[in-house]
Amino acid sequence: MQLNREQLLAAYRMMRTIREFEDRVHVEFSAGDIPGFVHLYAGEEASAVGVCMNLDHRDKIASTHRGHGHCIAKGVDVEGMMAEIFGRGSGTCGGKGGSMHIADLEKGMMGANGIVGGGPPLICGAALTAKTLKTGGVAVAFIGDGASNQGTTMESYNLAKAWMLPAIFVVEDNGYAESTSSSWSVSGSQLGRAAGFGIPAVQVDGLDFFAIHEAAREAVERARDGGGPSLIHAKLNRYHGHFEGDAQTYRGNGEIERLRAEHDPLTHFRKRVTEAGLLEGGQLDAIDAAAKSEIDAAVAKAKSAAMPPLAELLTDVYVRY
Amino acid sequence: MQLNREQLLAAYRMMRTIREFEDRVHVEFSAGDIPGFVHLYAGEEASAVGVCMNLDHRDKIASTHRGHGHCIAKGVDVEGMMAEIFGRGSGTCGGKGGSMHIADLEKGMMGANGIVGGGPPLICGAALTAKTLKTGGVAVAFIGDGASNQGTTMESYNLAKAWMLPAIFVVEDNGYAESTSSSWSVSGSQLGRAAGFGIPAVQVDGLDFFAIHEAAREAVERARDGGGPSLIHAKLNRYHGHFEGDAQTYRGNGEIERLRAEHDPLTHFRKRVTEAGLLEGGQLDAIDAAAKSEIDAAVAKAKSAAMPPLAELLTDVYVRY
Amino acid sequence: MAKKSFRQAINEALAQEMRRDPRVVLMGEDVAGGQGAPGEDDAWGGPLGVTKGLMPEFGRERVLDTPITESGFVGAAIGAAATGLRPVAELMFVDFMGVCFDQIFNQAAKFRYMFGGKAVTPVVIRTMYGGGFRAASQHSQCLYPLFTHIPGLKVVIPSSPYDAKGLLIQAIRDDDPVMFFEHKMMYDDMDEVPDEPYTIPFGEANLTREGDDVTVVALGRMVKIANEAADALRKQGVGCTVIDPRTTSPMDTDSILESVEETGRLVVVDEAHPRCGMAADVSALVAQEAFRALKAPIRMVTPPHTPVPFSPALEDAYLPSAARVIEAVRATMA
Amino acid sequence: MAKKSFRQAINEALAQEMRRDPRVVLMGEDVAGGQGAPGEDDAWGGPLGVTKGLMPEFGRERVLDTPITESGFVGAAIGAAATGLRPVAELMFVDFMGVCFDQIFNQAAKFRYMFGGKAVTPVVIRTMYGGGFRAASQHSQCLYPLFTHIPGLKVVIPSSPYDAKGLLIQAIRDDDPVMFFEHKMMYDDMDEVPDEPYTIPFGEANLTREGDDVTVVALGRMVKIANEAADALRKQGVGCTVIDPRTTSPMDTDSILESVEETGRLVVVDEAHPRCGMAADVSALVAQEAFRALKAPIRMVTPPHTPVPFSPALEDAYLPSAARVIEAVRATMA
């Protein structure tokens, strides 16, 4: 499918916003300003954006511990996210969730998840809602290579197929689960597993926004048409540690530098669209600058925002108790 | 592999003992003499026996809620089993386990299991023990078609392959999980799934003791040789209800009668070995009669055995507390 | 009023709510049954027939059989609840919680809090519990203390067909995740149950007996045993107030404390394991909040700290009995 | 004696037991780390480096990295234990129990009983618990009450590096399944820890402070807070006996009851959720067994019935503090 100029600009804007967001959180974390566990998505942007650009307000996604990119791609407010990560009352979740639990159900973002493999069953539920209420919606679970080994994930493949749900499983294979290589931990293959459940699947290069976008488009179409679940195996790379603070000694010599230099989905996108004359460098530079100021502003705002009032400790445990 | 006369007699004896045991438990249950949940294995004998005849004292098996056949095939004492099912103090587990929890670790039988999918992880452990202590042993998990959908089972496939364990997964596909057809509940296929995990697998006709025996022989050999896990998909049939008391209205018209008439692994075995002149009918008749008296005696003994003393309520919660 | 069984009360509550609200769907292993099979459809209605007849009325779109994947389908119920349905999932036996607990206690229970109040997860998980069925260690547990421990969950334990219907309808209409416990030995219990739908609010205890001498708190099937004990004691001149909290989370602490303020004596009867269980929970509440009123040591009547044994001889000794309740009540009066 | 951190104490206990007994093996996600990766092997030693250095000494045959399949590898540890190894599995955070609880509570815990005494399952499951790390709702829970509830499990909660080493060695040598809880905020705590191996028996409490006025029972990291409170109160003329049960199952009920017989006052400090938690469990014990000695209502100091919040401001308010313990002690004296 051809993306028009506006869509291309939007795609680049989202990817750049994610990159800027993540690289900046990295800096702020190092400075000691961000509490807790933080997992960054930089390097994997083409997946979140390539997939989510095929979704609309009817559609739901479930994310992982590495959730910022999915949030941004599904339209969650960036200022709220940054404030949440800083633990402020103005955060998306009032500071009660933090990096690992950003959610915005109104945007169809069902939550980052601190539990590896937590999302796929939830997505079966969201897909069931869509099917039952005939909303036309689809539901997408993002799944790490490590998470692909979790029983909850595999059960969801089978359930989604048995119920013929409009569900899409996106395996974001960045090569590692913490320090463990997916070449070791994943016996067989992602595509082989999908085939084992009778689920149509493709492997795509996570460097390539267009490839992911196209694969997602097909999967979304199949889902909306009642064709049941699909799986996309995206091979991609993470630029930061597993979590902030990870020394990453398990990575190859110069691996990260090489990835940043040669396997950057943003660079790749820029090259593709400018060489094809679809967009001009200046337009993209402007987006880069705008994203930087947007994130600057979000950080400044987050830092100056108030902590949640203590009374919030006891609220929202239940709707009513 | 050619089985010698003695082995053939032993195989038939075990299968007949299982059949006699199960059909008799069915009768005793109907009479109201057996408490609790009881799941019978009649019709599936060729699987337990075909597999276990390849095992020896080094090897372990983990069973399911439908465990009597596996117990008998692995050498658990039939009198103890019957007493256990009747809840007597002389039972294999002192009456504390019952039908769903018969175990005899000295015989390498790690337990029937009340939890669907409970066995496969345990078998990974038993296989790890064998590998670590270099015992030469292998470990076998019996898995129902329903259990093949449980996350614990699929995790075990992956783990066994990643650790290259001497583990064998035998999917006993009797077509139903309770009243639900495996044609509906199992998306994809058992062989496809195994392939997805990079595990060698074969499908065999569970009617045919020889086919199962041969498939198991290969899998055991591979495991003992350090070749890692294998999967066997045995298509077979159960003659009784899911549990005793099940009206089985979900089964086809005359389905069970047809299965008993046309798909009986014992009849099939008898035909094969007598037609090939390996054994004579008289020898098999004698086994039939002996099995009958053995089970008669076991039932009589169980019925006259004492209930466990009340003090047993509090023992064996811990080795030491 | 018509006499109905506990089983019928549950079935009727489900049917009426499904008629009222198209967002209510059912799912679980063989909740209809016969899926893909050559014989009868709706062949089971759950292992004890509780949901039988619902699929023919509401169709497979709303009564969903599932593969044996509790994490998958319980999680799906939760995800569906968070996105607009009001699912009732059946976890056949609560003993199976160990393969799907994460979805319940880390997902459903915490969504609302973690997400700063932005999620609503109206899911009900029905499950069978309890001993007496000779179903052995892995099919006889109570385990509701594990769910009561978790903030964000509501926990309902009806003790009669009347309560079962009213509490289940409340559970389905409730906007929070609810664990709904059905004792497998009570399905044939009969009771007057109104035909029309009605709700019983959570956190309101039911006083099934009144008396001045001792407060007896009991849950689920233990309410019957407590009543039996109270009736026997009444004849012997000892008056017991029997309190059935109906829900352990929220729990009607006021009713318990008020009664102890009057009687000064407390016996808690519970079928769950004793350590960190409901008997301890209620005892601790009273020892903290109504201590001055207490005239005697609190007594807990529970099974011992052992798994549930199979043999009928042992299981009968394992379970609390009216005799043991009577003994405990007498001990508080000594 | 050498000062060692809690982290070092754990590491040393593991190393020494692995040297002593070839059947002791370790497994868990990234317990070594770097499996299949191009860079350093043994890259992690668990997320907080606790098991670092063990793989180089004992090899990958005995320090096994695992895929993210907690049911799979925790179950494997249990199956291995039942067949001759003595595995120590790491469930990284106890919050993840929900994906593997079945193997722990239905398999390991019940084997011996269900099988009539014929199984021995010497498995240790090490796991991180507790708040203060700003790790939010799914990485900050305590949850040991859920395990204490289950007959057949032993539950260990060390409160110091010295205890950690001795209790872990005991756990590994113990023939029953043991859940071993390590507070993630305590790994850098320093203590005198002997170089040689030693064991601390289960079910023997440690009295970390002595005083006549009030008995304070505390667990894990709460022992530090209780000590702090006791020291402050001492200066104000109030004497507290602080009891650290060390293991909640078995629990040293005698030490608790004896102390309450002397002081007549009880405060229980626990970081776990309050409902059906350890604070309730200990309170109930005393209300049943030492009631006559009690001079005042029991006080429980616990977090509120809410998930653990992320924001430091809220989490600090959530966790029990020395100030709250002091207040509770004073309340029992009022």
Ligand SMILES: Cc1ncc(C[n+]2csc(CCOP(=O)(O)OP(=O)(O)O)c2C)c(N)n1
């Ligand atoms: C059930 C569970 N097990 C383990 C963890 C700890 N953990 C968090 S992220 C992670 C690695 C996940 O790897 P992958 O799925 O590949 O995602 P990635 O981090 O590479 O994005 C692990 C083991 C967890 N959060 N939940």
Ligand SMILES: Cc1ncc(C[n+]2csc(CCOP(=O)(O)OP(=O)(O)O)c2C)c(N)n1
């Ligand atoms: C975790 C769990 N879920 C559900 C059950 C209830 N249950 C017992 S047996 C069974 C069906 C199993 O089917 P299958 O694996 O095909 O074995 P079969 O009964 O056909 O031998 C079910 C659902 C259970 N015991 N454990």
Ligand SMILES: [Mg+2]
């Ligand atoms: Mg990864």
Ligand SMILES: [Mg+2]
């Ligand atoms: Mg089956």
